[in-house]
Amino acid sequence: MNRPHRRRSDNRRELLCDCAISVLAAEGGRGLTHRAVDRAAEVPEGTTKNYFPTRESLLEAAAGRMTRLHAEAVGRLRDTTPRGITPTEVARLYPGLLHRAVREDPTQLLAMVELYLEAVRRPGVREALGRMASSNARASAGLHTAAGLPGSPRDAGVLDAYFLGTAVTLLALPDEALRTVGMDDLHALGTRLFHAAVPGTPDDDPAHHQAGPTG
Template sequence: MNPARRNRLREAAIVVLADAGGRGLTHRAVDLVADVPPGTAKNYFPTRDALLRAAAERCVENYQELAARMAAAVPVDGGREDLVTLVRGLLANAAGPGRPRLLAYRELQAEAGRRPWLAEVLDPIAAADFAWFGQVLRTADPSVTPARATLLTLVLHGALTHLSAGGARTLDAAGLDDPDRFARELLAVALPG
């Protein structure tokens, strides 16, 4: 099978999930978005579960690529401003160019609630967040406990969910209408020193 076409179909599945949700993920919809002949997605991914797995695996790859770019672009050497830049960048990505991928990921998480095998495929994303962000915080302030780092990561996950939904009143109530202020206040709680 053609690896480039396979990746094109996986990317199309992510677009379908973001635009139409889990119920809209069909082989036909993926074919349309990928602009390939009818039946192509079914040839590569014969079942809906295979299509879900392909989308989830591509989400994990996309996450790893984004994490590597973020780590390279924002050198976190322990300075608070570097951390603010990092958090602000995560929020900006979720509200902007990363929003479709985040929506697709959320759809896959909902499907994973009914398909434990899918949760296993997606697990590296959140697991990596907890490990990586905890390390970043402990580098900035060695007194940060693992529990505090975990709570902060959970807060960020919740913030990303609200940003992807985009409800203006919710964003205002959470302080997410001003990502810079949100990042500063969040880090003030996490790193009070």
Template structure:
């Protein structure tokens, strides 16, 4: 029964992500989640104490689904750890994030909502900080080229590139976006250690 409850909770959170992406944070209601998940009315309210809990847990679920998985993480330690490998990993990252567009858009909605909800901002800040620190530690332990600033700049630039791709897809053609990722890695590495 516990497994079934966890599967139902995950399905409700997946539905909440879809609602956030389609309707925004204001559209996220228990009723909307129940409808999107195709479950009886009142189901979401049995799993989440309130809307704030639903918002917070939906953010956590996005990160679960966006995670690279063990195979991708292990691949960072395979083969040469050079510019080409870092570039490949960044292309893979952009592809993985853009393959789950509603997740990224839901996170944007959660970030906007966090400007009005200090508790949500605290949870998101901690989660995103942990994710960023994990990326920095992974980069260092894998022995990939570049320093801490390189990783931070990649994080910031690629997040905005993904935002452009998902919100204004006609702005930059696919081939141009691909070339920008490669150019970004090359220029950051050519710049050398950053402050």
């Protein structure tokens, strides 16, 4: 598997966290070592261990970094949302988000899955992911409120969970299986996820039913 593209930060701590995310995505949880992050960051051996002495502290730092990156992304989306945006227009954002997460650069998604697995046994990682989920839900709820939707963090949290599960399925299953189970149209999937999780948004837009497979 090719190593996913990683973003570069001028801040050493952030750089190491970004590279830890990249290693998680490329190599999985077992491949996340201090030396692997040193190599990915192109820093002297031992640098990562100086910043994050234990593997758990490295995992927690990676989860915290992802929390900040996700909050920034949702914040930018909210800040650039035009006034008067409609629920239908908000719904149309989700197919694009799903496409980017799965088809363009799955680094964040793959790393997220690995962190979720680690969180089952590591309380510190679980707490970091909990902060991420809560932050994402509040930010998404604010976007929904701007469109005149109920804007409940609970609804936004359910939508995030639907989104994650769907995205993982799209990455894991072969195309033939996705066609068999009716998940080969990313546009339809993204729209349906939104309508399934957010109340007061009847799935009355026929456009996605006419769209061909985008996967």
